[in-house]
Amino acid sequence: MVEMRKPIQVSEAIERVLGYRNQGATEYVSINDCDNRRLGVNIVAEEPVPSFDKSPYDGFAFSSADTNGAGRNHPVQFKVVEHIGAGQVPVVKLKKGQATRIMTGAKIPEGADCVAMFEICQTYEENGQSFMTIKRQMNAGQNIIRKESEVTRGTKLVDRGKLINPGVKALLATFGYSEVCVAKRPVVGVIATGTELLDVNEELQPGKIRNSNAYMIESQIIRAGGECKYYGKLADEFEPSYKLIRNALNEVDMLITTGGVSVGDFDLMPAIYEKLGADVLFNKVAMRPGSVTTVANCAGKMMFGLSGNPSACYVGFELFTRPVIQQYLFNPNLFLKRISAVLGADFPKPNPFTRFVRCYITYDDAQIQAQLAGMDKSNVVTSLAHSTCLMILPGGTRGFQTGDEVEVLLLEDNDGQREFQHVQRRD
Amino acid sequence: MVEMRKPIQVSEAIERVLGYRNQGATEYVSINDCDNRRLGVNIVAEEPVPSFDKSPYDGFAFSSADTNGAGRNHPVQFKVVEHIGAGQVPVVKLKKGQATRIMTGAKIPEGADCVAMFEICQTYEENGQSFMTIKRQMNAGQNIIRKESEVTRGTKLVDRGKLINPGVKALLATFGYSEVCVAKRPVVGVIATGTELLDVNEELQPGKIRNSNAYMIESQIIRAGGECKYYGKLADEFEPSYKLIRNALNEVDMLITTGGVSVGDFDLMPAIYEKLGADVLFNKVAMRPGSVTTVANCAGKMMFGLSGNPSACYVGFELFTRPVIQQYLFNPNLFLKRISAVLGADFPKPNPFTRFVRCYITYDDAQIQAQLAGMDKSNVVTSLAHSTCLMILPGGTRGFQTGDEVEVLLLEDNDGQREFQHVQRRD
CATH class of the missing domain: 3.40.980.10 (MoaB/Mog-like domain)
Structure with a gap:
């Protein structure tokens, strides 16, 4: 029957x-609406980052050669010929003995090859002209963030299928993706x-x-x-x-x-x-x-x-x-992330079939424990509310005890896993 | 200056x-739009679950007393007087020697106190009338899911501030919240x-x-x-x-x-x-x-x-x-979840200030490892795309080595943590 x-x-x-x-x-959405979508194409660096030599500090830019011989008792003097903030473009090409007052993120002027932070410089005015002195020898390239030092043009940064999180969205904005190709x-x-x-x-x-x-x-x-x-x-x-x-x-x-x-x-x-x-x-x-x-x-x-x-x-x-x-969605990690955990409670009843048990994980030092979200098997709806993973209990002739190593599938993990491994029987 | x-x-x-x-x-939204919102009120069981005695199996419901003396060589015969599926309501009150053919989830008829699965029953027809025989003695209450056995009326099931996930949404539907009070x-x-x-x-x-x-x-x-x-x-x-x-x-x-x-x-x-x-x-x-x-x-x-x-x-x-x-959002867990992990790379340079380092975690058996998302500190935008946590490196006079235990803040965890503990210096 x-x-x-x-x-x-x-x-x-x-x-x-x-x-x-x-x-x-794939389809295109505004960058404003792309959160939690998955990328439909790889993100490639359309420009180098940074796209120009820039200053990491507020300070003065000049030629390091001009500090040759400088020391505690041998201050070197510079005439401050320009003053630029981030986003302002230096126009004065520095000559010997000249410096530019520069802010964090600003472009290094021509003729300069180093930056000295405010903290190690003395400044003064004379007849309406700014001067700066420094008692330290600087090296070529010191305190300069080089063009392309973070990313060279054409580098693949993020793969198709990746979930758009705040960091990915920042990258999209950096490279000018006002419209984003998503799955x-x-x-x-x-x-x-x-x-x-x-x-x-x-x-x-x-x-x-x-x-x-x-x-x-x-x-x-x-x-x-x-x-x-x-x-x-x-x-x-x-x-x-x-x-x-x-x-x-x-x-x-x-x-x-x-x-x-x-x-x-x-x-x-x-x-x-x-x-x-x-x-x-x-x-x-x-x-x-x-x-x-x-x-x-x-x-x-x-x-x-x-x-x-x-x-x-x-x-x-x-x-x-x-x-x-x-x-x-082009996500190559098709499966729920599967990690090992230590069973936090007894589960004595054996079952010939593989079981997927509603649970949540807790952390004890650097070790993961799997806790049952509902002890009672009939407690179906209420236990789902508190589940963040499914514990895999392989089928077999033996039950499970507190402390046994088990595997769990993480329900709220965004990364996932590439393969679904076969669950071995436990006899 | x-x-x-x-x-x-x-x-x-x-x-x-x-x-x-x-x-x-708080505000009210349709249950269709409540995903990923946080509850503005506690969810309380408006009715008991289940709200009636029900069958866990497809089979026959009858009075267990009628199987007194039944056994392998002593089949007991029942006249099948009604046939109901889930959602159909039994109308026949069973008398001695009568049984109801019943489906999973259906309400137990009056006069019955047990359910026998199809697999242990024999059925036959005679003159257009259905009969069933069973060779086993049944107990009162056997295979019956009792009214209120999962949840009693008035039980608090989920707290205000909880994120609405698939399990919480199922609960909202179960208790008839077609409009949901959310933060x-x-x-x-x-x-x-x-x-x-x-x-x-x-x-x-x-x-x-x-x-x-x-x-x-x-x-x-x-x-x-x-x-x-x-x-x-x-x-x-x-x-x-x-x-x-x-x-x-x-x-x-x-x-x-x-x-x-x-x-x-x-x-x-x-x-x-x-x-x-x-x-x-x-x-x-x-x-x-x-x-x-x-x-x-x-x-x-x-x-x-x-x-x-x-x-x-x-x-x-x-x-x-x-x-x-x-x-x-009424979330009592104001802070990012903070867990222990094992450092997966050297970080030798000490710093007097506490550092929050972009990283992601990997799992090695039941142990969590923290991996740096970008080795280079200037690598700022690209490393954020792959970060799922921030590793806390306490300030002090010593650096960190592979294998050191560190704490990490999980950026994508929905549960969070109630307290933010002070970060101790490491000298």
């Missing part, structure tokens, strides 16, 4: 999903299925729950860098469900459905995949939660059939949908 | 800034000063640089949760600068200026603070970069006079402005 499905490993499932190699597109956000359709679902503004009714999965997924899509298009919720009826899904597929880059993928009497998705002629990549994964997660491809568009259970839905999105969104 | 300023410690500077105890406000983003004015600055779309000119600080700070403000209002850039002229700053103060919650705070001939900010009658909290901090950072308060509004040097400006914002933005 009940359809038997053969579970595949998580790494194998991910490999099948990414086999489709989805391609993203277009893929449009991810969301359809919630289930007769039990109420809208968020409806009063609770017996036997019903409010639709929280669609809002949760919308938020996950935004965090991953995508754009959510919500198609509403569907009752468990075949024809209207089929039609809405077929039409939605024409308007989105990929489609997520929640619920309806199990083998219950009202689970319509398997029949819908069949009628669409979609290629079902898998419909059972050796993991908890979310073993019923199904992924299909319909005429080049990925369809993610996530579980209706909130935590299973959450995990299914992060493992399978998020990497595809990263493909669209 | 040069004004002498007395530097204060970073922790003392932060204490003075936060002494003003800025108060935020209003404080409006942070930004004015760049310096005759050397060009707009981002201008061609480079001799002695000039493009204004990258304003864009960088706009991005830092957005990352911190504030709203940026950019007033443009000012040449180093007193009257227009004074007027623009005075007018801007009327329109913003706080004001950032970049540049002009040093003691150079064209640094106008000290005189502007004086003419405004602003209370200057400090104008020199014992730190690198950013020792000239100045903070003042003008009629209750904070004025942050950040350095014109990009990395000093960046650090000054994160140390002094960001915590004030968090006050407005």
Whole structure:
């Protein structure tokens, strides 16, 4: 009576999903709107930095040769012939015995090859003319920030796919990118299925729950860098469900459905995949939660059939949908950052399937601990609010103890990781 | 000639800034627009979760007492009198020998006190009537998710000030918050000063640089949760600068200026603070970069006079402005998360001041390493793009070696930290 499905490993499932190699597109946005987008092209230094020799201090610029022989008892005198701030351009070419009063960031005048800070100079006026004396010998190039010393023209500074953070935005401004080429956000359709679902503004009714999965997924899509298009919720009826899904597929880059993928009497998705002629990549994964997660491809568009259970839905999105969104965004690090941590609590019950446990990390000296966000497995919605990572507990015949080394996937890290390594069984 | 300023410690500077105890406000936004905002109120469970007894499986619900004496050789037979999916409400009250076919998430019918999964039941039809047999004794309460078992009504689930992530958004939907009370983003004015600055779309000119600080700070403000209002850039002229700053103060919650705070001939900010009658909290901090950072308060509004040097400006914002933005957002964790890490490179040159070094972290087993984002101190703009934290190197007479334990401030962590601990000297 009940359809038997053969579970595949998580790494194998991910490999099948990414086999489709989805391609993203680019678009231009104003530099004012580029925060948290990903770069659509490499950033290359259009000019050298700095683009001229400049002063790192407030002080005097002159020729170091003029201080030859200077010392504590042998002050050298300079006539101050120009006074420039940052952004002002020196016009006087210095001759022997002449100096320019100069501010931090200003261009070094012709004829000067060093800068002496105010602190080591004495100044005085005589007949309306400024003079400066110094009791120290200076070297050629001393206190000069050389043109090109930070970056030479043409250097690649940041790779395509990098998230635009304050530092990247500063670079874009430095090189004059008033319009920025960014990766277009893929449009991810969301359809919630289930007769039990109420809208968020409806009063609770017996036997019903409010639709929280669609809002949760919308938020996950935004965090991953995508754009959510919500198609509403569907009752468990075949024809209207089929039609809405077929039409939605024409308007989105990929489609997520929640619920309806199990083998219950009202689970319509398997029949819908069949009628669409979609290629079902898998419909059972050796993991908890979310073993019923199904992924299909319909005429080049990925369809993610996530579980209706909130935590299973959450995990299914992060493992399978998020990497595809990263493909669209040119992010070469498709996967959640995976780091080692020390387990902060016992987890004695063994499970044959790999488990992804909601947790958060704490820091104890330079060591990372993974703490459970909810001890109780039914505590599904509330524990997600405090989760910042998913702990991977490999399947096997043994449980886990406090102090065991485990791996965790960081949910809020922007860098990510290039490979998803297979999770080894623990027996 | 040069004004002498007395530097204060970073922790003392932060204490003075936060002494003003800025108060935020709240506003309502649609649940669709609440991502990455901070909660303006605690989230309380408006109803229990679940709000009714429900089934965790697809199977049959009945009274466990009816299986008394059942066993491998003693099947018990039930008449299947109703068939319900999730969201459908059972209407038949079960009598002895009756069962309801039930789907995951559905409400348990009256008269039933357990659920048996499909896998352990046999079904058959006779004269158009469905029957089910089971060869196992069931217990009262078995496979029933009890009303209120996850959350009781009135439980506080998430605190005011928490960032709305996918899990928090799911909770908001679960409890019917179609409008969400969030902290209003404080409006942070930004004015760049310096005759050397060009707009981002201008061609480079001799002695000039493009204004990258304003864009960088706009991005830092957005990352911190504030709203940026950019007033443009000012040449180093007193009257227009004074007027623009005075007018801007009327329109913003706080004001950032970049540049002009040093003691150079064209640094106008000290005189502007004086003419405004602003209370200057400090104008020199014992730190690198950013020792000239100045903070003042003008009629209750904070004025942050950040350095014109990009990395000093960046650090000054994160140390002094960001915590004030968090006050407005009700985030009790005002400070950047501070964790221990192992230094991944030598840093031999000692410095009397505390240094904040741009770096990123890597993970080696469960241990955190801090890597320098730019080895060269002049490498200022490019290294910020790859920085995810600031390493704190205490001032003192000794340098640092690979393997030393250091502390780092995480720039992209959403949780933050309640206290800013004083940085101890290292001699």
